[in-house]
Amino acid sequence: MKIAxxxxxxxxxxxxxxxxxxxxxxxxxxxxxxxVDEMRRTRLNPRFLPQLHFSERIVFLADLREAVEQAELxxxxxxxxxxxxxxxxxxxxxxxGAILVNIAKGLEEGTLKRMGELVAxxxxxxxxxxxxxxxxxxxxATGTPTAVVAASLDKKAGMxxxxxxxxxxxxxxxxxxxxxxxxxxxxxxxxxxxxxxxxGMGLGDNPKAALVARSLAExxxxxxxxxxxxxxxxxxxxxxxxxxxxxxxxxxxxxxGEQLGKGKSLEGILQGMGMVVAEGIVTVKSAHALSLREKxxxxxxxxxxxxxYSSKPxxxxxxxxxxxxxxxxxx
Amino acid sequence: MKIAxxxxxxxxxxxxxxxxxxxxxxxxxxxxxxxVDEMRRTRLNPRFLPQLHFSERIVFLADLREAVEQAELxxxxxxxxxxxxxxxxxxxxxxxGAILVNIAKGLEEGTLKRMGELVAxxxxxxxxxxxxxxxxxxxxATGTPTAVVAASLDKKAGMxxxxxxxxxxxxxxxxxxxxxxxxxxxxxxxxxxxxxxxxGMGLGDNPKAALVARSLAExxxxxxxxxxxxxxxxxxxxxxxxxxxxxxxxxxxxxxGEQLGKGKSLEGILQGMGMVVAEGIVTVKSAHALSLREKxxxxxxxxxxxxxYSSKPxxxxxxxxxxxxxxxxxx
Numbered sequence: 282m283k284i285a286x287x288x289x290x291x292x293x294x295x296x297x298x299x300x301x302x303x304x305x306x307x308x309x310x311x312x313x314x315x316x317v318d319e320m321r322r323t324r325l326n327p328r329f330l331p332q333l334h335f336s337e338r339i340v341f342l343a344d345l346r347e348a349v350e351q352a353e354l355x356x357x358x359x360x361x362x363x364x365x366x367x368x369x370x371x372x373x374x375x376x377x378g379a380i381l382v383n384i385a386k387g388l389e390e391g392t393l394k395r396m397g398e399l400v401a402x403x404x405x406x407x408x409x410x411x412x413x414x415x416x417x418x419x420x421x422a423t424g425t426p427t428a429v430v431a432a433s434l435d436k437k438a439g440m441x442x443x444x445x446x447x448x449x450x451x452x453x454x455x456x457x458x459x460x461x462x463x464x465x466x467x468x469x470x471x472x473x474x475x476x477x478x479x480x481g482m483g484l485g486d487n488p489k490a491a492l493v494a495r496s497l498a499e500x501x502x503x504x505x506x507x508x509x510x511x512x513x514x515x516x517x518x519x520x521x522x523x524x525x526x527x528x529x530x531x532x533x534x535x536x537x538g539e540q541l542g543k544g545k546s547l548e549g550i551l552q553g554m555g556m557v558v559a560e561g562i563v564t565v566k567s568a569h570a571l572s573l574r575e576k577x578x579x580x581x582x583x584x585x586x587x588x589x590y591s592s593k594p595x596x597x598x599x600x601x602x603x604x605x606x607x608x609x610x611x612x
Numbered sequence: 613m614k615i616a617x618x619x620x621x622x623x624x625x626x627x628x629x630x631x632x633x634x635x636x637x638x639x640x641x642x643x644x645x646x647x648v649d650e651m652r653r654t655r656l657n658p659r660f661l662p663q664l665h666f667s668e669r670i671v672f673l674a675d676l677r678e679a680v681e682q683a684e685l686x687x688x689x690x691x692x693x694x695x696x697x698x699x700x701x702x703x704x705x706x707x708x709g710a711i712l713v714n715i716a717k718g719l720e721e722g723t724l725k726r727m728g729e730l731v732a733x734x735x736x737x738x739x740x741x742x743x744x745x746x747x748x749x750x751x752x753a754t755g756t757p758t759a760v761v762a763a764s765l766d767k768k769a770g771m772x773x774x775x776x777x778x779x780x781x782x783x784x785x786x787x788x789x790x791x792x793x794x795x796x797x798x799x800x801x802x803x804x805x806x807x808x809x810x811x812g813m814g815l816g817d818n819p820k821a822a823l824v825a826r827s828l829a830e831x832x833x834x835x836x837x838x839x840x841x842x843x844x845x846x847x848x849x850x851x852x853x854x855x856x857x858x859x860x861x862x863x864x865x866x867x868x869g870e871q872l873g874k875g876k877s878l879e880g881i882l883q884g885m886g887m888v889v890a891e892g893i894v895t896v897k898s899a900h901a902l903s904l905r906e907k908x909x910x911x912x913x914x915x916x917x918x919x920x921y922s923s924k925p926x927x928x929x930x931x932x933x934x935x936x937x938x939x940x941x942x943x
Contacts (some may be wrong), residue, residue, distance in 0.1 A: 415817075420818045426815060430941050449934065454940060454941035456941045485757075486856050488758065493852070494846075494855065495759070511846075515842075516825060517822060521825030524821040524855065525817050528859055610785035610848065
């Protein structure tokens, strides 16, 4: 099968190799022609996934139209903030019947739109799926057993994606809840920053587990208000990804929180990251705005927003969360 | 308020200190008179929580009747396998109106009964609550922020327990789902062994997060069949405790799995543990029996049962779990 991977980040690169291993013809498109040349020549991606060695069978392209030509699957792997210009260029060049598979996690700043909504707005009517779950690229690149979800309203498309990606070390479930899968993937980055703060402060295992459990409750409240299903948030793309992002040393968002917990400023942290994107820093603004718009109680998001954008000391945020009035667990 | 803590394990000891700090009169009863003497004299519990120093205000007693006399709260903190003889002795000596608060996590072997069921059977009609959540004793003993749930069918009793235990570093929610809280607390120990196996094999963060997420799905299927509520399993006493047990270095059950993953035999592991109990080793038998009795699909429990009791190599178990047929996520 002909597959185009659009975006040369860590996750797109790891999946390009996986898809080749599954027997597909893979074209990898990147936004910077010079860097595409470098990757083609060296078979390496030093900027985003230095440990990966690209398969010799991947075709590198800097021309978008050429990359998607005759593709049956088009994998969208650019960070959300670069999605709009890419999707605008895709309009009219997506081959009939091709399935767009989103693997990016975030909401567009300002509009608060999910990738599924952006695709519908900018590309128009198309077969669409979202692939998400606990899947650090660093591990998939080395064949570590991984399980994810492919969500699509079009069951045939979902199962097609499942078959294209699934192999002995990459297990793909399918579901029909795109909204839940995309919101879980976006919001988990927010809570991973909060978990990182607890790590950075050296608080302990009990408070971190409590935070993750209460994060799932909050994420589920927010996500259901926006049309996602509770069982999706409790699954691989919600809880599973939340856990891996809160506990893995590979997680960029957790690492941002860890530095905050140690007293670094957001500005200083961002300077140290270079071109690498931690989606949660922006998504916390979206989650904050959504919780106000939908009138959903989201104390963790609110404290985190204050920590990131009003320089509220993390210790104050934790105190506030612990000393709220006595409550029932579910409300 | 007069409170009796029955059992001198790590968790009972840490909570005895916490209850004293909250201003209560606390009597701590232990099953071995010599050891009770030693704890009274040294204010230490070297066997179960060596880092703890008991408050001078705790009264140590080896006489059960004396310990529960005039108590308004009676905390049950003995491992499940010692519960039956203790509860038989409690029958008729529980003061009228006193609330029994269970903090042990497990099911009785053979009968597969929860603590709430054992109390009803052996003590008779009484006010009853179960306190559970992500709460390693080692951390509560040092004032680490911790959040748990107090479950009771009797809302007043639940809120009474909440008020007795809650303080600035120990947050207590209440709920009415005793079944869910007790099953979550019991089953999480089973899945923690599975998570430990992944650690021991050095598999990675993706498979561990996938396992924990699929464990919650399986635990919820099993628990709902037995009368618990889905939202309880997604809360502190289910998910929260599952996470802390799967990720904390303090967890005995995770450590059992880690040693299995490194190739040790169950016999060798048990020999190394001495008097310390890892409830999950027994609970996996109960969970296995319950899944067969209720006809609930529980692949993780079944593979773990085979690893523990039929010496199935862990690598084979993982392979089996990853290579099942393609499926929808929720079924």
